[in-house]
Amino acid sequence: MKPKRYHPLLVALHWLMVPLIMLALIMGGNVLVDIPNSDPAKIDALRGHMLFGLSILALMLVRLVTRLTTSHPAPARTGKTLADRLSQPAHWLLYAFVLIMALSGVATSMMSGLGEIVFFGSSAPLPATFEGLAPRAVHGLVAKGLMLLIVVHVLAALYHQFVVKDRLLSRMWFGQR
Numbered sequence: 001m002k003p004k005r006y007h008p009l010l011v012a013l014h015w016l017m018v019p020l021i022m023l024a025l026i027m028g029g030n031v032l033v034d035i036p037n038s039d040p041a042k043i044d045a046l047r048g049h050m051l052f053g054l055s056i057l058a059l060m061l062v063r064l065v066t067r068l069t070t071s072h073p074a075p076a077r078t079g080k081t082l083a084d085r086l087s088q089p090a091h092w093l094l095y096a097f098v099l100i101m102a103l104s105g106v107a108t109s110m111m112s113g114l115g116e117i118v119f120f121g122s123s124a125p126l127p128a129t130f131e132g133l134a135p136r137a138v139h140g141l142v143a144k145g146l147m148l149l150i151v152v153h154v155l156a157a158l159y160h161q162f163v164v165k166d167r168l169l170s171r172m173w174f175g176q177r
């Protein structure tokens, strides 16, 4: 039989990752990109962002394994065919976008030698810009897609909770399964 709720580890990871991902998106898009690479403060800002992003990557991998190996509730239904059909792919797209964000960030830093400069005290200067690197372009583009998907995800959850009134949010909270 299908459980009423998600596994408690998945619930904990879901709510822990909400502020982490929001902060990474807001700080990355509104603070980090506005600091020129010639500013000495950029290295500290990059270090913070990269550590944050790598933590999200580690948590996301644990979350993915937990999602694939534990039982979970049956897909929620609104009665609207299109919305019901899109809900499962949208959830997997959320996982994919977060993983692509982290991996494209890692690829950007590998291609520009950031690891040595930011974490291992290399005195090499930062590249003048990250523009022109394909993973950097993916990082910026997928960030926009992820923001959009998060907005749709939150609206869908609120629609279930307050319009369909199926107590959907209780599935993503602790309690008897």
Ligand code: HEM
Residues within 6 Å of the ligand: 021, 024, 025, 026, 027, 028, 029, 030, 032, 033, 034, 035, 049, 050, 051, 052, 053, 054, 056, 057, 098, 099, 101, 102, 103, 104, 105, 106, 108, 109, 130, 139, 140, 141, 143
């Ligand atoms: C889920 C995790 C992550 C999120 C949500 C995130 C978010 C962002 C955002 C929103 C931007 C600005 C994009 C733009 O406006 O074009 C950015 C830039 C950047 N991120 Fe991430 N990031 C993540 C993980 C990482 C990781 C793991 C690394 C490296 C190890 C990384 C390295 C960078 C770099 C180098 C930039 C470019 C900064 C610049 O152009 O000055 N990110 N990130």
